[in-house]
Amino acid sequence: MDKLIRLRFYKDRIFKSGIILMTVLSTAPLLLILFYIVKQGISSINWDFFINLPKPVGEKGGGIINGLIGTGILVLVASLIAIPFGAIVGLYLSEYSRDKLSYWVGLSVDVLQGIPSIVLGIIIYLWVVKPTGHFSALSGSIALAIMMLPPIIKSTEETLKLIPGTIKEASLALGVPYYKTILRIILPMGFSGILSGSILSISRVAGETAPLLFTAFGNPFINTNILKPMSSLPMLIFNYAGSAYEDWHKLAWGASFVLIMMILFLNIVTKILERKWKIQF
Amino acid sequence: MMNLKELLINQFKGKNKIKANMENESQKNVFLFEKIFQKGLGLTGILLIVVLLSIFITLLISSTPSIKHLGIKFLYGRAWNPVTDEYGALPFLIGTLLTSLLALIISTPFALSTAIFLGEYYPSGIVSNIFKNIIELLASIPSVVYGFWGIVILVPIIRNLELKMHVLPYGVGILTSSIILAIMIIPYSVSLSRQVISMVPPTLKEGAYSLGATRFEVIIKIIIPHTRSGLFAAILLALGRALGETMAVTMLIGNSHNLPTSIFSPGNTMASVIANEFTEATGNVYLSVLIEMGLLLFVVTTLINISGRQIIKRYILH
Amino acid sequence: MENSILNVNHLNAYFGETKILSDIILEIPKNQIVAFMGPSGCGKTTFLRCINRLHELTPGARTEGEIYFFDDDIYKLNLILLRRKIGMVFQRPNPFPTMSIFENVISGYTLNGIKLSKQEKEEIVEDSLRKADLWKEVKDTLHKRGTFLSGGQQQRLCIARSLSMKPDILLFDEPTSSLDPISSNKIEQLLLELKTDVTIIIVTHNLQQAARTSDFTAFFYLGELIEFNKTQVLFSNPARKQTEDYISGRFG
Numbered sequence: 001m002d003k004l005i006r007l008r009f010y011k012d013r014i015f016k017s018g019i020i021l022m023t024v025l026s027t028a029p030l031l032l033i034l035f036y037i038v039k040q041g042i043s044s045i046n047w048d049f050f051i052n053l054p055k056p057v058g059e060k061g062g063g064i065i066n067g068l069i070g071t072g073i074l075v076l077v078a079s080l081i082a083i084p085f086g087a088i089v090g091l092y093l094s095e096y097s098r099d100k101l102s103y104w105v106g107l108s109v110d111v112l113q114g115i116p117s118i119v120l121g122i123i124i125y126l127w128v129v130k131p132t133g134h135f136s137a138l139s140g141s142i143a144l145a146i147m148m149l150p151p152i153i154k155s156t157e158e159t160l161k162l163i164p165g166t167i168k169e170a171s172l173a174l175g176v177p178y179y180k181t182i183l184r185i186i187l188p189m190g191f192s193g194i195l196s197g198s199i200l201s202i203s204r205v206a207g208e209t210a211p212l213l214f215t216a217f218g219n220p221f222i223n224t225n226i227l228k229p230m231s232s233l234p235m236l237i238f239n240y241a242g243s244a245y246e247d248w249h250k251l252a253w254g255a256s257f258v259l260i261m262m263i264l265f266l267n268i269v270t271k272i273l274e275r276k277w278k279i280q281f
Numbered sequence: 282m283m284n285l286k287e288l289l290i291n292q293f294k295g296k297n298k299i300k301a302n303m304e305n306e307s308q309k310n311v312f313l314f315e316k317i318f319q320k321g322l323g324l325t326g327i328l329l330i331v332v333l334l335s336i337f338i339t340l341l342i343s344s345t346p347s348i349k350h351l352g353i354k355f356l357y358g359r360a361w362n363p364v365t366d367e368y369g370a371l372p373f374l375i376g377t378l379l380t381s382l383l384a385l386i387i388s389t390p391f392a393l394s395t396a397i398f399l400g401e402y403y404p405s406g407i408v409s410n411i412f413k414n415i416i417e418l419l420a421s422i423p424s425v426v427y428g429f430w431g432i433v434i435l436v437p438i439i440r441n442l443e444l445k446m447h448v449l450p451y452g453v454g455i456l457t458s459s460i461i462l463a464i465m466i467i468p469y470s471v472s473l474s475r476q477v478i479s480m481v482p483p484t485l486k487e488g489a490y491s492l493g494a495t496r497f498e499v500i501i502k503i504i505i506p507h508t509r510s511g512l513f514a515a516i517l518l519a520l521g522r523a524l525g526e527t528m529a530v531t532m533l534i535g536n537s538h539n540l541p542t543s544i545f546s547p548g549n550t551m552a553s554v555i556a557n558e559f560t561e562a563t564g565n566v567y568l569s570v571l572i573e574m575g576l577l578l579f580v581v582t583t584l585i586n587i588s589g590r591q592i593i594k595r596y597i598l599h
Numbered sequence: 600m601e602n603s604i605l606n607v608n609h610l611n612a613y614f615g616e617t618k619i620l621s622d623i624i625l626e627i628p629k630n631q632i633v634a635f636m637g638p639s640g641c642g643k644t645t646f647l648r649c650i651n652r653l654h655e656l657t658p659g660a661r662t663e664g665e666i667y668f669f670d671d672d673i674y675k676l677n678l679i680l681l682r683r684k685i686g687m688v689f690q691r692p693n694p695f696p697t698m699s700i701f702e703n704v705i706s707g708y709t710l711n712g713i714k715l716s717k718q719e720k721e722e723i724v725e726d727s728l729r730k731a732d733l734w735k736e737v738k739d740t741l742h743k744r745g746t747f748l749s750g751g752q753q754q755r756l757c758i759a760r761s762l763s764m765k766p767d768i769l770l771f772d773e774p775t776s777s778l779d780p781i782s783s784n785k786i787e788q789l790l791l792e793l794k795t796d797v798t799i800i801i802v803t804h805n806l807q808q809a810a811r812t813s814d815f816t817a818f819f820y821l822g823e824l825i826e827f828n829k830t831q832v833l834f835s836n837p838a839r840k841q842t843e844d845y846i847s848g849r850f851g
Contacts, residue, residue: 015496019402022394025391026391026392026467027395029419029464030415030422037426093326096323105327107587108330116579117525118556120336125559127339166690169653170693173653174764175680175681175711177311177314180712185697209423210527234528237425237429256425260422267421
């Protein structure tokens with residue numbers, strides 16, 4: 001009896017150590033990757049890096065400015081499309097959660113979230129690039145916007161659903177029409193959810209490459225015209241990572257560093273906002 | 282006819298008893314607005330569904346040239362010859378399946394362990410927060426960055442391994458991309474598995490503890506069996522994610538059109554072929570074949586997504 | 600009854616197929632406090648919510664019969680204006696969390712886009728807060744958020760908010776059930792003062808509250824109006840056995 005119990009205790013302890021070990025190993029890649037990016041990336045960062053265009057191999061002082069501006073514009077335009085649309089759908093789902101239509105809309109959001117980003121790139125190519133005859137930042141933004149919709153919709157829906165129904169009733173009982181109740185009482189109360197959902201979705205699409213491969217396509221120069229092809233940080237990384245040149249690899253490290261820092265920053269902002277702007281009921 | 286403000290001010294000052302009826306102009310507008318608003322909300326919902334359906338239909342229609350030209354041969358053919366318009370996607374299907382399944386096999390032990398760690402041993406507190414954040418961070422790293430890191434760090438390691446095993450030292454290939462894919466999908470399996478494990482009713486566990494079970498035994502004999510379907514769904518959803526992953530895989534898989542013969546062979550997945558050849562595709566059929574692969578990806582990932590969610594819903598209702 | 604402000608005529612209310620109210624016939628007198636009482640599930644709250652047509656909000660809810668407000672059928676009246684003349688105070692205080700005390704009181708106007716001058720607003724706010732017996736306590740902190748007040752104060756804020764619309768009827772849905780006894784008492788005192796301006800209908804599950812504050816009482820049971828009379832009469836000399844059983848605590 002005694003031996004059996006001791007054996008069980010041993011198993012218990014070994015198992016726990018094993019679990020801890022495996023967990024630490026799971027997190028090791030992150031630390032390795034971050035470490036490398038910071039180490040290699042920081043050495044590439046200088047003033048030139050930020051304001052110059054990429055230079056041909058061998059020339060010094062290449063930069064990523066076309067990618068920086070490109071990512072900025074692509075994400076901005078995508079947000080302008082996705083945030084209003086997403087917030088409204090989220091509002092619909094929270095207000096009409098018992099409707100039959102609402103079930104199908106919710107399902108569509110889930111399906112949309114699971115579509116591989118490269119497939120979205122194909123779709124927008126067929127819908128926008130082919131008819132207009134050329135690549136454009138606008139088409140890239142549309143693809144990114146579709147990717148941004150599910151997180152925004154879900155975050156909006158969840159936040160609005162938390163608002164107690166009695167607030168709505170108080171407003172209606174005052175004779176305020178339904179639509180004004182929603183627009184001027186309920187929606188402002190859900191603002192934190194919309195905001196955090198938006199920033200979260202921005203941090204997700206900022207690093208996306210696949211949907212841009214055949215839409216925004218890339219541009220070796222600075223471009224602010226959304227009807228023309230545009231560069232982006234992830235595209236730069238993709239192109240230079242795949243090359244054989246040391247110089248371009250350095251650029252790619254620097255760009256990776258900038259991109260990761262941006263995404264980290266946005267994640268932190270989201271967390272702070274979620275805590276700060278939560279309106280207590 | 283007084284406007285609303287005057288009406289209310291008068292009422293406030295007790296001046297007259299107002300007849301509240303539909304003749305008041307501004308009220309008619311309010312009612313109209315109400316209707317428009319409510320219909321408008323529903324319309325945006327419908328618009329979303331329309332977008333989704335349009336995606337599917339577009340893929341379907343644009344695949345028809347390929348379907349007409351190749352038929353079933355698309356699925357089992359091995360040749361890939363744009364010049365003669367001969368396209369067989371079997372190598373890419375195999376590549377996709379191999380990389381995704383291998384990634385699952387590699388990642389699941391780690392993901393499950395981490396889920397048990399966070400769901401059972403350390404559900405809250407500083408340790409929990411640190412690891413939760415690290416896992417979340419893993420999910421935030423862009424695919425290209427994973428791919429780049431893989432090229433610089435992982436490929437040389439695999440190349441050395443291949444040299445030692447007397448295999449052609451490509452460095453890139455099925456194994457390399459599977460490893461990076463495994464790392465990438467860990468956060469997705471962890472998050473759902475962890476939730477499911479932490480939701481096991483305490484009374485179930487306490488019943489076992491009060492019979493003298495060790496923690497290990499409770500985990501293996503109570504928690505895991507109870508959360509079986511939830512864990513399955515988590516793995517399923519991670520699989521769906523792996524199937525659609527493009528950039529990191531494209532950068533590490535070697536881009537060969539041949540059928541992979543071992544895990545060290547270079548290969549291609551459907552996603553990586555699309556990524557590499559879409560903009561170069563000449564001719565209607567070539568493009569359509571690539572789109573058909575996109576359609577296949579769409580259908581498979583959607584089916585996996587929906588089934589995974591159904592399983593979770595049913596598990597929660599349990 | 601002369602001087603009745605509300606006339607209920609064969610009212611039936613349903614949630615889908617379930618009948619909640621059966622054939623209610625009732626006349627509410629003007630400028631009095633009327634209590635609706637009865638055990639849980641008797642339909643008194645549903646009836647209250649029919650009066651300002653809040654009942655319709657629930658999907659599947661419908662009514663048969665008429666309710667006349669003065670001489671108008673409320674189902675033919677403009678819903679928005681009806682609700683401005685019949686206000687409601689809820690069980691749990693629900694001031695708008697994004698607004699200050701001042702903004703809460705005046706919200707009935709501002710949310711409807713009615714532009715008032717600063718002076719008009721201040722007049723309305725002070726008048727309503729005085730009537731709700733809250734002015735002295737908040738007059739220096741009008742621009743703080745309403746949610747920082749105590750439960751009792753928040754409830755009086757909600758009363759002031761409804762009062763600012765100068766309603767003819769004010770409906771109270773168990774307004775003191777979430778409050779401590781002192782705050783409850785304050786609100787009961789307030790009702791007595793308010794009835795000179797407004798007709799008050801209060802739903803309560805507290806027998807003593809009904810006996811203390813109201814002039815008339817309606818007793819409901821299982822969706823039916825069992826008895827309606829002057830409070831003194833109903834409590835001391837109930838006409839129906841069910842009423843008597845309820846009052847003496849034989850069921851609740």
